[in-house]
Amino acid sequence: AQRVTQPEKLLSVLKGAPVELKCNYSYSGSPELFWYVQYSRQRLQLLLRHISRESIKGFTADLNKGETSFHLKKPFAQEEDSAMYYCALSQDGGATNKLIFGTGTLLAVQP
């Protein structure tokens, strides 16, 4: 079965500390994975996608097929990073935006 698991509901870190938001997936084919973010009072928006191998706002995410993980990392957290983060998996290998979302992790960066 296709599934996305985000084990942490809340992650609280101090400003300047490293951040790792965990995401594990279950998918039989070649996965296409995304991280979406929702800042306070803003709409859900794409943060990054694994195929682009990009770094957005200092965040990176590496696909580890052996561990079926796509953890989101940032070396030094900023207060403006506080938001809800969702890991998402394309149901059809990226052909559409039929996505399976994890339950989300609320990141709180303390000053």
Added chain:
Amino acid sequence: DGGITQSPKYLFRKEGQNVTLSCEQNLNHDAMYWYRQDPGQGLRLIYYSQIVNDFQKGDIAEGYSVSREKKESFPLTVTSAQKNPTAFYLCASSIAGLHTNTEAFFGQGTRLTVV
């Protein structure tokens, strides 16, 4: 102002009534999607449409219906057959066709409460 607009922001419905949620986009996107979000759960796909006059059921389509008569619009009707309609509903749109891994643009959402 380009984007995807959902209305209303808050909606109250009596049990047994159908209600329609509006979703409009001016991004010239072919594909549109409806997701439902419940507390403590991720978003779940209700219906999607890759082109005008065509749509498919998602993972939790029972009790819902949609139409796609215009490229810009993808309204969702929550029928009386939906057993637990109280939820937050999100509409999204994206490029379709040969493109892959395109970004989904989301609306601000509609919070539906059954009273």
